[in-house]
Amino acid sequence: xxxxxxxxxxxxxxxxxxxxxxxxxxxxxxxxxxxxxxxxxxxxxxxxxxxxxxxxxxxxxxxxxxxxxxxxxxxxxxxxxxxxxxxxxxxxxxxxxxxxxxxxxxxxxxxxxxxxxxxxxxxxxxxxxxxxxxxxxxxxxxxxxx
Numbered sequence: 001x002x003x004x005x006x007x008x009x010x011x012x013x014x015x016x017x018x019x020x021x022x023x024x025x026x027x028x029x030x031x032x033x034x035x036x037x038x039x040x041x042x043x044x045x046x047x048x049x050x051x052x053x054x055x056x057x058x059x060x061x062x063x064x065x066x067x068x069x070x071x072x073x074x075x076x077x078x079x080x081x082x083x084x085x086x087x088x089x090x091x092x093x094x095x096x097x098x099x100x101x102x103x104x105x106x107x108x109x110x111x112x113x114x115x116x117x118x119x120x121x122x123x124x125x126x127x128x129x130x131x132x133x134x135x136x137x138x139x140x141x142x143x144x145x146x
Contacts, residue, residue: 028115028117087116
């Protein structure tokens, strides 16, 4: 755990870019999902003082596949070629799980978005990661009554 926090605090890479490109996109998405969830929870706690149940209800609006798919489509013009390639790799992966509350296309684009977040995290691009997550919040806030 100390190494994890030190890498973030010292703004150092966790893995080399070539190592990260060799990682399975679903592994990147697995980590990206967790990063975005913590980011959103922190955002909500800073923005409002409500019950945990209310935090949960509000958080699901941000982390659901439909919202993340909308985010990745809105961000596409802002992404680098490499970043969009990561999104596409994540989007094209066949997952063992089937979406319960989302259509398959949204679910796949959400997986691509999460893969991008995991990718940026592992290569130590924390400022870019933060920028894209903040942009995601803006996009979601502009698209719905949060």
